Amino acid sequence: MNVAATPIVVTPSVLSASLQQDLRSNQVQIATFETQIATGRAVSLPSDNPAQAANILQLEASVSRARQYSANAQDGVDRLSLANATANSVMGVLQQVASTLEGLTGDQTTGNTTAIAGVATSLESARAQLIGLANSSYAGQAIFAGTATPARAYDATGTYVGAGTPPTRTVAAGTTVPVSVTGPTIFGPTGSTGLLGNTGILARIIKELTTGGSAGISKAATTGLSELQAAMSTVASAAGQLGVDQQAMQGFAEQATATVTALERELAAAQDVTMAQAITNLQAQQTSYQAALYVTSQLNTESLVTYL
Secondary structure: OOOOOOOOOOOHHHHHHHHHHHHHHHHHHHHHHHHHHHHOEOOOOHHHOHHHHHHHHHHHHHHHHHHHHHHHHHHHHHHHHHHHHHHHHHHHHHHHHHHHHHOOOHHHHHOOHHHHHHHHHHHHHHHHHHHHHHOOEEOOEEOOOEOOOOOOOEOOOOOEOOEOOOOEEEEEOOEEEEOOOOHHHHHOOOOOOOOOOOOOHHHHHHHHHHHOHHHHHHHHHHHHHHHHHHHHHHHHHHHHHHHHHHHHHHHHHHHHHHHHHHHHHHHHHHHEOOHHHHHHHHHHHHHHHHHHHHHHHHHHHHHHHHHO
16 A cells, blocks of 8 residues: 655745845854954954864963063073173172282282282272172062062162072073072182171181281181182182073073974964955855845745735
């Protein structure tokens, strides 16, 4: 027994409703592409594409962190460059002082007061220059003052007034690098074993030259010179560590810059619209919309004739 298939009848009203739904969909798509072309963004609202919007938010957060790391690293490079250059300048001043003391021979050690006075004056000038170098600053902060961050690391007498540990910068997740050293790391502690201060090595040498007579002059040229050379080794060690830290920071700065560039490209790919493609899509939707609009108008005309 054959059962005849029941024909599916699509009434004009059903077809009209379907076409109107298509028209509304076309209008939404046209509006979306127009917004993309106007803003240059593939996603203007989270509702446009929730998954992509979430991805864009994550990328924006990653870009922000990477930019901060990059800024931190560059700040560290600048600070370490200054600290390293300052340490090398300190070494240059001390080498001149050592050379002067090594030249204390002959009549200079046996009472030539004019010559000795000139040497003492040059050492006083060197000591003042060293205190100035010890107070080198970056962005208004003394670079050798530690985490106390006062405007000066040493007072006028050469006494250390900083505190804490060397400041650091975070250059990657969980990674911090020192951006300087504290004053005592370069100049030694305040007191007899340090370079600066009223009782430091330089002050004692100057005193021995000016008030110690021949014995004092001889002591300055021997014991004083030996103590100065030991202090110079401390400065050289600090300068070496600053150089190592500067190179490491430079590497982190380059890595951070590359990371920022890569993340910005990924973010641009996720959020920026391809203009040529958006225009093509808009034109296609407009053509589809016009076609659907024409069919709907024809269907409504035919339905009216049938009714009449």
